[in-house]
Amino acid sequence: MNRFVVLPMVVAGAVALSGCFDGDSDSSDDVVRSEVRIIHASPDAPPVNILVNGDAAVKGADYKQAAVLTPEVGSYEIAVEGIVPGGNATVIGPADFAFEENVRYNVVAVNTVANIDAVVFQDEPGFSSSDEVRVRIGHLAPNAPNVDIYVTAAGEGNDLSAIDPLLSDVAFETVAEPLEVPAGDYRIQITAAGASTAVFDSGDVALMAGADLFVGAVQNTGANFSVDGASPVSLIVVNGAEVAEIYDADQGAGVRVVHASGNAPAVDVLLDDDPTALTNITFGLAAPSAALDEYAVLAAGNYNVKVVANADNSVVAIDTDLSLTNGQGYSVLAVGLLGGDPAIEALALADSVRSIATQATLRVVHASTQAGNVNIYLLPEDQFDIDNATPALADVPYKAVTDYLAIPAGTYNLRVTDLDGNVAISADSVVVTNGGVYTVVARDGEDGNGSVLEDLGLILLDDLAVF
Numbered sequence: 413m414n415r416f417v418v419l420p421m422v423v424a425g426a427v428a429l430s431g432c433f434d435g436d437s438d439s440s441d442d443v444v445r446s447e448v449r450i451i452h453a454s455p456d457a458p459p460v461n462i463l464v465n466g467d468a469a470v471k472g473a474d475y476k477q478a479a480v481l482t483p484e485v486g487s488y489e490i491a492v493e494g495i496v497p498g499g500n501a502t503v504i505g506p507a508d509f510a511f512e513e514n515v516r517y518n519v520v521a522v523n524t525v526a527n528i529d530a531v532v533f534q535d536e537p538g539f540s541s542s543d544e545v546r547v548r549i550g551h552l553a554p555n556a557p558n559v560d561i562y563v564t565a566a567g568e569g570n571d572l573s574a575i576d577p578l579l580s581d582v583a584f585e586t587v588a589e590p591l592e593v594p595a596g597d598y599r600i601q602i603t604a605a606g607a608s609t610a611v612f613d614s615g616d617v618a619l620m621a622g623a624d625l626f627v628g629a630v631q632n633t634g635a636n637f638s639v640d641g642a643s644p645v646s647l648i649v650v651n652g653a654e655v656a657e658i659y660d661a662d663q664g665a666g667v668r669v670v671h672a673s674g675n676a677p678a679v680d681v682l683l684d685d686d687p688t689a690l691t692n693i694t695f696g697l698a699a700p701s702a703a704l705d706e707y708a709v710l711a712a713g714n715y716n717v718k719v720v721a722n723a724d725n726s727v728v729a730i731d732t733d734l735s736l737t738n739g740q741g742y743s744v745l746a747v748g749l750l751g752g753d754p755a756i757e758a759l760a761l762a763d764s765v766r767s768i769a770t771q772a773t774l775r776v777v778h779a780s781t782q783a784g785n786v787n788i789y790l791l792p793e794d795q796f797d798i799d800n801a802t803p804a805l806a807d808v809p810y811k812a813v814t815d816y817l818a819i820p821a822g823t824y825n826l827r828v829t830d831l832d833g834n835v836a837i838s839a840d841s842v843v844v845t846n847g848g849v850y851t852v853v854a855r856d857g858e859d860g861n862g863s864v865l866e867d868l869g870l871i872l873l874d875d876l877a878v879f
Contacts, residue, residue, distance in 0.1 A: 446511035447537050448481040450492075451520040451650060453552040454528050455631035456769040456847070458818065460521070461500065463491040475766065476630065480653040485513050492521055492530075496770040497820040504530050514538075518626065522585060523554045525769040533587045539624040545595050547619065549579060550587035552628040553645045558583050558605040559629070566597035566616035573608035581605045595621035600658075602629060602645065612643045615661030626650040633766040634659050634739030635666035638705045646739065659739035666707025666741035666763070667734075669719070670698040672779040672871060674856035676729055676750040678722040683715055692722045695858055696869070698743075702877035704849055705741065705765040712738040717758070719746055732758040741765055743873065745853065747779045747811065754781055754810070764816055765849060765874075771818040772844035776805060777853040778812045780868050783836050785809050786828050786854065793823035793841065798833065807831065821846045828854055828868070836868045848875040 450462050452473050462470040462479060465488055470479040472495065491505035504521060507530075511517060516537040523529045531550070539546045549561060560577035562569055569575065579588055582605075598619055602612040612629070619625070629645045634657075636642055643660035669681050671693045681690035681699070690699045690708060700708050719730035729750055736742065741763035748756040759779065767773075776788060787803035795801070805814060821844055828837035837854060844850055851874045857867025 444485045444513050445482045446485050446513060447516040448483060448490075448509075448511060449478060449516060449518045449650075449653070450481070451478045451518065451626075451628070451648075451655075452476065453628060453630050453648070454521045454523060454525060455554070455633055456767055457494060457503070457521065457525050457528060458768050458770050459495045460503070461493040461495060463489075463493055463502075463506070465489050466491075466506075468493075475633070476648050476655055476657060478650050478653050478655050483511050485511055487511075490519065494525075494770060495818070497818050501770075503528050518587075520550070520552060520628070522552050527554070529585070531585050531587060535590060537624075539622075541592070541595075541622050543595055543621050544592050545619040545621060545623045545625060546590050546592050547625045547627060548588060548590040549582075550626065550628045551582045551584050552648075553631045554584060555631050555644050556584065556602075556611075556629065559611075560603045560605050560607070561629075562601040562603070562610075564599050564601075566599050569599050569601055571608075572601060572603060572610065577603075593619070595619055595623075600627075600647065612645050612647075612660050613662070614647065614658050617658060623651050632659070632663075632739075634663060635705060635707060635741030635763065635765055636663050636709050636739070637765065639709065657739070661738075663739050664709040665712050665736035665738060666705065666765075667710055667736065668698050668700060668702075668707050668741075668743050669693060670702075670743055670745045670853065670871060670873070671695050672759075672853055672855045673729070673746045673748055673750060673756050674781075675752065675859050676746060676756060679719050679729060679746065680722050680725060682718040682720055682725065683710075685716070685718065687725075696855065696871055698871070698873060698877075702871075702873045704874040704877070707741055710736055712736050717744065719758070729756050730758045732760075734760060743851070745777065745779055747781070749781055752781075759811055759813075761813055763851075763874075767847040767849060768818070769847050771846060772821050773849045774814075774817045774819050774844065775851045776808070776814045776817075777851065778808050778810055779871075780836075780854045780856050781810060782856050783810070783828070783830065783854065783868055785831055786836065787831065787833075789825075789827040789829070790819065791825040791827060793825060796825055796840070798827055798829060798835070803829075816849075819844065821848075826852070826870075837870060839870060842876075844875075850874050850876045852876065 520531040561579040600614040601610040647658040721727035745759040788805040826839040853871035
């Protein structure tokens with residue numbers, strides 16, 4: 413049973429942002445307040461700031477996050493500001509709003525960055541019930557046509573041609589009226605309008621008594637979204653400021669294995685002691701692919717993973733357990749030295765495959781056992797020396813994994829140095845573009861030889877795999 417309200421296996425995550433604004437910052441209980449909920453549902457937009465009368469009431473709200481604000485009743489100017497490299501840009505508004513008592517105003521940023529828009533609707537806050545749930549459904553996915561939405565009891569709805577949809581011919585940017593239904597276990601399916609083949613199937617989910625839910629179909633940006641037959645949408649389930657995500661029940665998790673241990677031989681991967689298609693992975697390579705969103709697809713769940721010698725599977729280099737979540741991608745790096753110090757081990761990373769139209773998205777992994785702490789420079793294409801340059805990342809230790817960093821599109825010369833400024837790794841004319849997702853792994857030289865800095869190198873993943 414999938415219970416998205418309490419974050420089940422099908423839920424990718426939940427994030428709540430909150431804020432408060434009023435004319436004089438009076439927090440007295442006597443102040444009459446309204447409620448404003450802002451939801452980020454633009455699939456290729458960057459994180460945003462929510463500006464109220466020109467000031468940031470909420471900072472850094474990302475895709476599929478929500479913020480609830482509690483303004484004093486009155487009129488305000490609201491704007492949404494995209495956080496982009498080199499300076500922020502207003503993408504919605506500013507627009508004037510009058511907020512009244514006992515009304516919840518929902519402002520949803522929708523569509524792609526090129527056509528970003530706002531869907532605004534109202535409802536009543538304060539729903540309470542011991543045996544019912546209030547649900548409101550919206551079509552927020554710019555990549556999906558008009559749809560029919562079916563809601564059945566859990567385990568039912570296998571033949572959609574035999575039943576009527578709950579909502580028919582729902583167009584993009586449409587929000588249906590709220591429904592109050594008995595709490596219980598349900599199945600949500602979506603088809604193209606007039607069709608009876610589901611393009612999204614939630615599997616069984618639980619609607620909890622007393623919940624006041626806005627359920628939005630958004631563009632699927634989870635791992636395996638580009639696999640043939642993948643659902644074009646996922647669902648966000650918004651309860652107050654908490655957001656959970658439900659992927660199609662068959663979307664699966666994505667896993668790739670990266671061989672970054674310089675002295676380890678070619679390896680195979682065993683899953684729960686069974687052979688897999690991930691075999692004969694040699695140093696510096698990734699399997700099944702280094703490219704973005706080209707994972708081995710596995711059902712969500714708990715697994716034992718062994719990395720073993722290709723020549724003799726009884727030789728186990730790494731033995732680790734992984735818990736995989738639907739819609740999440742993972743890179744599992746074999747790092748360290750076989751029979752050496754630091755010892756070989758698994759470094760598991762949670763990946764993002766979402767393209768952001770206003771930035772290149774870069775992640776750096778330090779997997780060199782020999783380099784020590786390093787500085788990392790991104791130099792302009794006409795600059796080749798680090799003299800007077802400031803490192804983009806300073807004093808980075810072994811096994812460090814950066815956040816995904818927003819950088820301007822362009823051509824860069826990459827330098828990795830020790831803390832004394834000696835260059836260990838150079839890569840010139842690295843081109844990154846807006847919308848691209850890039851991962852760079854600093855590695856030892858082959859055979860674990862890292863005593864000479866020039867022996868170190870890079871493993872290029874995601875959209876850098878074609879570099």
